[in-house]
Amino acid sequence: MSKSSSSTRLGDLAWSKSPKTSSSLFTLTYGVLVNHLCTSSSPSSEVSASLLKIGQNIGTRLIDDYISKTSLLNPSGPSPCSSFTSTAESIAKVGLKMFLGVTADVRVDSDVGYSLVLSQNPLADFVELPDERSDLKYSNVLAGCIKGCLESVGFEVEVEVVKDTVWGDECLEIKVEGKGRRRDELEGGFKDE
Amino acid sequence: MESVSLESNYDRSVDREINLQTLSTAYVNRDIFELLLNEIISTVSPSASSSTTSSSEASAALIEAMGYSVGVRVAPLLLLPDMTSSPPPSDPSDPDALPPSVASSVAENITPLPPPPPLPSIDPGNSLSIVKYLCKDLWVGVFGKQIDKLQTNHRGVFVLKDYSFTLLKRLPTTSTTPPTLTDASRIQAIRILAYPCGLIRGALSSFGFGNSVVSCDFLNDGRNVESTSFNIRIQS
Numbered sequence: 001m002s003k004s005s006s007s008t009r010l011g012d013l014a015w016s017k018s019p020k021t022s023s024s025l026f027t028l029t030y031g032v033l034v035n036h037l038c039t040s041s042s043p044s045s046e047v048s049a050s051l052l053k054i055g056q057n058i059g060t061r062l063i064d065d066y067i068s069k070t071s072l073l074n075p076s077g078p079s080p081c082s083s084f085t086s087t088a089e090s091i092a093k094v095g096l097k098m099f100l101g102v103t104a105d106v107r108v109d110s111d112v113g114y115s116l117v118l119s120q121n122p123l124a125d126f127v128e129l130p131d132e133r134s135d136l137k138y139s140n141v142l143a144g145c146i147k148g149c150l151e152s153v154g155f156e157v158e159v160e161v162v163k164d165t166v167w168g169d170e171c172l173e174i175k176v177e178g179k180g181r182r183r184d185e186l187e188g189g190f191k192d193e
Numbered sequence: 194m195e196s197v198s199l200e201s202n203y204d205r206s207v208d209r210e211i212n213l214q215t216l217s218t219a220y221v222n223r224d225i226f227e228l229l230l231n232e233i234i235s236t237v238s239p240s241a242s243s244s245t246t247s248s249s250e251a252s253a254a255l256i257e258a259m260g261y262s263v264g265v266r267v268a269p270l271l272l273l274p275d276m277t278s279s280p281p282p283s284d285p286s287d288p289d290a291l292p293p294s295v296a297s298s299v300a301e302n303i304t305p306l307p308p309p310p311p312l313p314s315i316d317p318g319n320s321l322s323i324v325k326y327l328c329k330d331l332w333v334g335v336f337g338k339q340i341d342k343l344q345t346n347h348r349g350v351f352v353l354k355d356y357s358f359t360l361l362k363r364l365p366t367t368s369t370t371p372p373t374l375t376d377a378s379r380i381q382a383i384r385i386l387a388y389p390c391g392l393i394r395g396a397l398s399s400f401g402f403g404n405s406v407v408s409c410d411f412l413n414d415g416r417n418v419e420s421t422s423f424n425i426r427i428q429s
């Protein structure tokens with residue numbers, strides 16, 4: 001599909017221009033954050049919720065960077081957030097690539113939902129959960145980040161990690177469900193701010 | 194104090210044009226790391242209303258400890274392939290050591306780099322050699338640039354100067370000429386800088402120099418607000 005290869009090309013281009021740091025540094029830094037949250041809050045559900053919130057904070061800052069860099073690199077391209085389903089491709093091939101250096105496969109679940117399947121996840125490289133934390137949503141910061149980005153561009157969403165390598169699954173799978181617009185929209189189009 | 198040359202006849206900057214397809218799993222975007230670090234600082238810092246000197250110091254100490262535990266593990270991973278012919282040996286009795294499978298799989302990920310011209314290798318017992326590695330390979334791997342100036346008195350004291358330290362670039366400054374950090378920025382900067390101090394201390398520890406004290410200062414050199422110096426004292 002020409003659309004998907006142009007997203008891939010945009011993602012590769014944005015990645016080639018981004019400043020880089022060691023992914024091990026990133027993995028380890030995230031690990032000490034999770035460790036700190038686990039020692040200070042007791043239930044895994046609270047830690048998972050904190051990670052989601054942290055992700056949302058990061059997402060709301062990231063989206064401006066994403067939009068400005070992609071419109072600079074691809075000025076005549078379609079707006080990355082023109083419809084809910086187009087956000088899937090934008091996240092999977094462009095966003096994830098330019099920030100984490102990895103891409104995801106998109107599985108469309110319905111008109112208002114899709115799943116992102118990542119075979120590589122820098123957050124969880126070599127991570128093993130201890131038994132007492134086996135229900136921790138370790139990669140929740142990524143779900144939160146996606147949620148924060150989508151909410152910033154006007155989509156009300158629920159984002160959830162459904163599979164993770166830290167739980168013994170073969171991949172990281174994040175489910176995104178659209179719950180409507182965050183504000184009134186014009187018929188037939190997304191109104192930019 | 195004597196200045197030490199950080200000769201760079203080979204540009205190790207990770208932003209240069211290389212086969213990115215092979216390296217894509219070895220790097221992430223540095224902006225994401227900075228955003229994550231800011232969130233960590235917000236999470237562990239007291240809120241403005243409940244902040245006291247001791248709680249501020251406690252949060253800076255916690256951030257430094259986090260930097261330390263990352264530094265101990267990440268320093269051996271940032272050794273570029275020509276520095277060692279095999280992954281750094283891990284002592285099975287050391288609780289902080291990487292398991293051999295991790296060290297070797299990381300080395301496999303990064304060996305596809307084109308062969309660089311020969312560089313002086315690390316001499317494990319020589320603190321100057323380790324500190325030079327910090328200034329070059331570690332700083333480039335983490336912050337995308339080398340330390341700008343290294344000074345030492347050859348008796349265990351090192352001063353590392355970075356004239357445009359990337360983590361401080363986004364802090365609000367005053368509108369005076371020359372601009373300086375606002376008071377709030379200064380407090381935030383102290384917390385931010387605790388992390389690289391910990392990283393340096395952890396990196397030194399991973400090479401056998403566990404007894405070091407690392408602190409930092411704002412340089413206030415009038416040119417750049419983000420000029421910082423990191424001061425290392427290695428006790429022998």
